[in-house]
Amino acid sequence: MLSLVCVCAQKVVSDHASLLRTLDSIPRELYPTLFTAAFLGRKTLVLQDLVQRWPFTILSFQELLRGDNGQLHHNPSRMSTQTVILGVMAYLSDALSRENGAERGRRLRLLDMTGAHDAVPEQGPDSMSLWSRTVTLAKACIKLSKRCRHKATQAAKRRRGHEDSALAPPASLDSVYVEVRVDLFVNSTSYSVLQEAVQVSARGPLRLRCRDLRAEELSLRNTVELLELLDPAGLRQIDLRFNNLGLGGLNALLPTMVKFSSLRSLKLPYSNIDVRRLTSDTEDAMRKFATLIGQLRSLKELNLGSSRLSGHLRQLLGGIQEPLESLELAFCFLLPADLYYLSQSPHAATLKKVDLSGNNLSELLLPPFQQLLAAVSSSLLHLDVMECKLNDSALSALVPALCRCSRLQHLGLCCNPLSSQGLRTLLQNCAWLRELRLVVYPCPVDCYSDVADWVASRGSPPHSFVGQEKLALFSAELQVMLARAERTDIVWTMDMRVHRNLDYLSL
Numbered sequence: 001m002l003s004l005v006c007v008c009a010q011k012v013v014s015d016h017a018s019l020l021r022t023l024d025s026i027p028r029e030l031y032p033t034l035f036t037a038a039f040l041g042r043k044t045l046v047l048q049d050l051v052q053r054w055p056f057t058i059l060s061f062q063e064l065l066r067g068d069n070g071q072l073h074h075n076p077s078r079m080s081t082q083t084v085i086l087g088v089m090a091y092l093s094d095a096l097s098r099e100n101g102a103e104r105g106r107r108l109r110l111l112d113m114t115g116a117h118d119a120v121p122e123q124g125p126d127s128m129s130l131w132s133r134t135v136t137l138a139k140a141c142i143k144l145s146k147r148c149r150h151k152a153t154q155a156a157k158r159r160r161g162h163e164d165s166a167l168a169p170p171a172s173l174d175s176v177y178v179e180v181r182v183d184l185f186v187n188s189t190s191y192s193v194l195q196e197a198v199q200v201s202a203r204g205p206l207r208l209r210c211r212d213l214r215a216e217e218l219s220l221r222n223t224v225e226l227l228e229l230l231d232p233a234g235l236r237q238i239d240l241r242f243n244n245l246g247l248g249g250l251n252a253l254l255p256t257m258v259k260f261s262s263l264r265s266l267k268l269p270y271s272n273i274d275v276r277r278l279t280s281d282t283e284d285a286m287r288k289f290a291t292l293i294g295q296l297r298s299l300k301e302l303n304l305g306s307s308r309l310s311g312h313l314r315q316l317l318g319g320i321q322e323p324l325e326s327l328e329l330a331f332c333f334l335l336p337a338d339l340y341y342l343s344q345s346p347h348a349a350t351l352k353k354v355d356l357s358g359n360n361l362s363e364l365l366l367p368p369f370q371q372l373l374a375a376v377s378s379s380l381l382h383l384d385v386m387e388c389k390l391n392d393s394a395l396s397a398l399v400p401a402l403c404r405c406s407r408l409q410h411l412g413l414c415c416n417p418l419s420s421q422g423l424r425t426l427l428q429n430c431a432w433l434r435e436l437r438l439v440v441y442p443c444p445v446d447c448y449s450d451v452a453d454w455v456a457s458r459g460s461p462p463h464s465f466v467g468q469e470k471l472a473l474f475s476a477e478l479q480v481m482l483a484r485a486e487r488t489d490i491v492w493t494m495d496m497r498v499h500r501n502l503d504y505l506s507l
């Protein structure tokens with residue numbers, strides 16, 4: 001329910017003309033509430049005025065747009081997000097054009113846009129993707145920096161015109177800036193604009209401070225260049241995908257990451273690492289990788305998804321000194337030796353998140369996986385084993401170890417050939433896990449109208465094979481079972497998106 005203040009704020013921001021007349025007499029305590037109302041109501045004119053006159057040093061999306069549940073209200077709308085950026089640009093242009101004493105009336109120092117894309121990557125038609133927000137900010141940086149340089153040249157010319165050396169020097173334009181704390185997402189299309197922006201932003205009026213960087217399909221050269229330009233302060237995640245770098249390319253890249261002393265999460269999925277065929281070159285490359293990755297002292301999360309690591313996990317991770325808290329090894333062609341290594345490694349006691357999706361855990365890997373589960377049982381919060389070919393027998397072999405993971409919150413099981421009976425048994429056993437909040441389960445094999453068709457198609461079953469009625473009855477039955485076990489606080493769902501969006505950094 002909306003508070004009285006929020007209702008009033010909605011009313012106030014809906015009339016731009018009268019707000020404008022009173023803006024100077026509005027107490028600063030009201031700005032946050034008005035901002036929220038204008039942002040969510042897409043009152044762009046009001047929003048821009050509020051940002052331009054922002055009376056505090058920090059403007060933070062996380063603080064201003066957070067709902068009662070601690071999550072951001074909605075996917076921030078494109079219109080409102082762009083308006084905030086325009087507002088900050090107007091504020092800076094204004095400060096730059098003041099004759100002197102740029103300090104007067106200037107308060108805003110930090111625009112914190114992080115958090116806006118954490119919870120809801122699914123984009124609505126009116127929301128702004130991380131990619132396009134990155135481009136918009138980059139263009140703003142470049143534009144403002146040009147304006148600032150133009151200003152500096154003018155000032156220099158004016159000074160040369162005057163012989164009087166007693167004339168005060170122009171207000172130092174260097175001191176006119178706002179830092180923008182953001183997550184950035186770049187691919188080859190937007191690389192050059194972001195590269196230029198990061199370069200000029202170091203000393204420009206709009207200074208980019210990247211928290212989480214995601215880059216897709218960038219060449220080695222461009223990635224190195226970008227990492228070298230980025231300010232190391234506060235960068236906590238680097239996510240590089242589809243870059244085809246291989247182990248050699250990653251080894252060339254890793255030294256540029258050492259300067260990021262807050263780097264906690266490194267994601268390198270689809271990097272085309274293949275160490276299955278051993279030559280002396282691959283041995284050398286693995287040793288080098290282990291040494292380099294060991295130099296990232298704050299690293300807590302590593303993702304090597306979709307690489308072919310068969311049997312070499314020990315060599316690749318052996319150099320890491322500080323134990324990891326999250327390890328994502330989906331579709332990595334793991335062998336028993338890899339899981340045995342992990343369960344005996346120093347990481348086992350600290351792992352909060354483990355993703356082994358897409359590895360065939362059904363036969364040879366089942367015993368080492370049981371051992372791994374036992375080893376991580378005191379720390380594990382989040383387990384993903386989607387598409388692991390687990391059937392009812394495999395699952396019942398795992399249940400004892402699973403039930404000892406007393407802190408487990410999230411369990412991802414989709415795309416495994418489990419039956420409704422297997423899932424019922426799991427639900428009953430899991431009801432004991434006090435912390436459990438979410439289980440993503442597969443469509444039970446006996447809910448397919450034609451199991452033979454599905455088996456023949458092997459992968460995820462086409463929707464048309466699912467007996468919708470059977471499935472609906474089964475989901476309803478699960479709800480009854482949860483109610484009977486007094487565990488309606490656990491969400492059992494088949495919607496994979498819910499689970500995929502749970503990030504280690506927000507655990």
Ligand SMILES: *[C@@H]1O[C@H](CO)[C@@H](O)[C@H](O)[C@H]1NC(C)=O
Pocket residue numbers: 131187188189190217
């Ligand atoms: C980069 O990402 C944008 C937004 O998702 C997309 O429109 C564009 O096609 C991508 N570029 C490449 C080369 O894939």
Ligand SMILES: *[C@@H]1O[C@H](CO)[C@@H](O)[C@H](O)[C@H]1NC(C)=O
Pocket residue numbers: 360362363364365389
């Ligand atoms: C899973 O791996 C086992 C060996 O561990 C193999 O026999 C089996 O065929 C594999 N299952 C599938 C469905 O690929």
Ligand SMILES: *[C@@H]1O[C@H](CO)[C@@H](O)[C@H](O)[C@H]1NC(C)=O
Pocket residue numbers: 362363391392393394
């Ligand atoms: C599960 O798979 C294993 C081998 O992959 C097989 O031996 C066992 O019979 C299967 N169990 C069920 C219930 O289908």
